Amino acid sequence: MTGPFILDYFILVFLAASGLFQIVGAYRGLAGILLLRRRSWSFLLGLVLLVGSFTWFFLSDDRNVPDTAGGLNGNQQFAYFFAGLAAALSSTLAIASLVNRRLGAADLPPEPGLDALKWSNYLRALLHTWRQVRPRSGSSAPSVAGCRSPNTGE
Amino acid sequence: MSLDAEIVTWMNQGIGMSYALDRIAYLLVSDYFLPLLMSLWGVGLWFHGADAAARGANQRGVLASAISLGFANLAVLLLNQHFFRDRPFVDHDLANLLYAPTDSSFPANPSAVAFGFAMAVWLKNRRDAAPLLILAALWSLARVYNGLHYPSDVLGGALIGVAVACLVTVGMRAIDPVTVRVLDAARRLHLA
Numbered sequence: 075m076t077g078p079f080i081l082d083y084f085i086l087v088f089l090a091a092s093g094l095f096q097i098v099g100a101y102r103g104l105a106g107i108l109l110l111r112r113r114s115w116s117f118l119l120g121l122v123l124l125v126g127s128f129t130w131f132f133l134s135d136d137r138n139v140p141d142t143a144g145g146l147n148g149n150q151q152f153a154y155f156f157a158g159l160a161a162a163l164s165s166t167l168a169i170a171s172l173v174n175r176r177l178g179a180a181d182l183p184p185e186p187g188l189d190a191l192k193w194s195n196y197l198r199a200l201l202h203t204w205r206q207v208r209p210r211s212g213s214s215a216p217s218v219a220g221c222r223s224p225n226t227g228e
Numbered sequence: 229m230s231l232d233a234e235i236v237t238w239m240n241q242g243i244g245m246s247y248a249l250d251r252i253a254y255l256l257v258s259d260y261f262l263p264l265l266m267s268l269w270g271v272g273l274w275f276h277g278a279d280a281a282a283r284g285a286n287q288r289g290v291l292a293s294a295i296s297l298g299f300a301n302l303a304v305l306l307l308n309q310h311f312f313r314d315r316p317f318v319d320h321d322l323a324n325l326l327y328a329p330t331d332s333s334f335p336a337n338p339s340a341v342a343f344g345f346a347m348a349v350w351l352k353n354r355r356d357a358a359p360l361l362i363l364a365a366l367w368s369l370a371r372v373y374n375g376l377h378y379p380s381d382v383l384g385g386a387l388i389g390v391a392v393a394c395l396v397t398v399g400m401r402a403i404d405p406v407t408v409r410v411l412d413a414a415r416r417l418h419l420a
Contacts, residue, residue: 083260086264087264090264090268091268091271094268094271094272095275097272098272098275098276099275101276102275102276104275124268128261131260132255132258132261137258137260137261138254138257138258138259138325138326138327139327140259140327140329143327145259146259146260148301148337148341151259151260151263152297155264155267159271163419186280186415186416187280187283187414187415187418187419187420188275188283188415188418188419188420189280190418191418196418199418200417200418203416203417203418207416
């Protein structure tokens with residue numbers, strides 16, 4: 075029972091979290107994490123994933139299983155929740171970056187944090203940040219790619 | 229019979245009267261349903277906020293709630309080393325839709341972790357913490373309804389959770405530079 079239950083729980087968290095990211099992304103206008111072009115469709119996809127995963131998990135079998143009989147104790151729930159969440163986040167960001175590969179191709183507004191995902195896909199935003207902070211060869215000072223430096227006149 | 233036992237016995241009479249109600253109670257009392265809903269609400273809050281400042285406050289609340297959850301669990305574990313109280317279904321003839329736990333009834337661990345989690349968010353964002361407090365109350369109520377805890381167990385657990393959340397929030401103010409660094413690192417990765 076342990077193996078399948080853990081796998082089922084992981085799949086539940088993965089699907090529910092993936093759905094949640096679509097709902098939050100659509101609601102907050104984070105185009106860079108949406109899997110579908112239209113916000114309303116992404117919202118609907120998220121809702122289907124969230125409700126569907128819960129319905130599947132709790133209606134497919136008896137899920138009130140104690141940790142002594144193959145269920146999960148509190149610490150295990152915490153660990154598998156984060157594993158499922160991390161898997162959902164990384165796959166959402168990777169797939170959404172492919173789907174929205176043109177997003178942010180123009181000059182990227184220098185938005186920090188999550189706000190960058192309103193105008194850019196995740197990989198492009200990450201690349202932009204990396205270019206900003208990496209030290210240039212032959213110089214110890216960090217440079218900002220694409221920005222003119224007032225001191226050097228670049 | 230004590231008032232505690234009378235309340236449990238009275239509430240527990242509802243089990244078996246309606247199939248639909250039993251299914252709902254089965255879901256609410258589960259170790260997996262409401263905790264997962266609450267955790268997902270917390271994840272949603274991490275991304276939610278009208279602007280960066282509001283989102284930052286939510287993220288601090290979510291960090292505090294995750295830490296509170298751990299400390300509330302630890303507090304119950306420590307108390308269980310000194311106090312043991314039999315479950316209501318052991319001492320009374322009660323129906324139970326869950327399995328039969330063997331650990332101490334007092335304090336109720338689900339109430340401690342749920343209210344610890346909800347309260348830590350409430351201290352940062354009252355409006356968005358309201359659903360969490362409702363879910364925590366529902367979970368606690370379901371545990372009493374199913375004869376798994378006495379009302380005083382649930383009350384004790386909730387008080388522990390609230391106290392831990394307040395202490396963690398105050399503690400996090402003392403180590404604010406660490407929180408700032410964590411959130412700043414997440415922002416650099418466009419994850420906060």
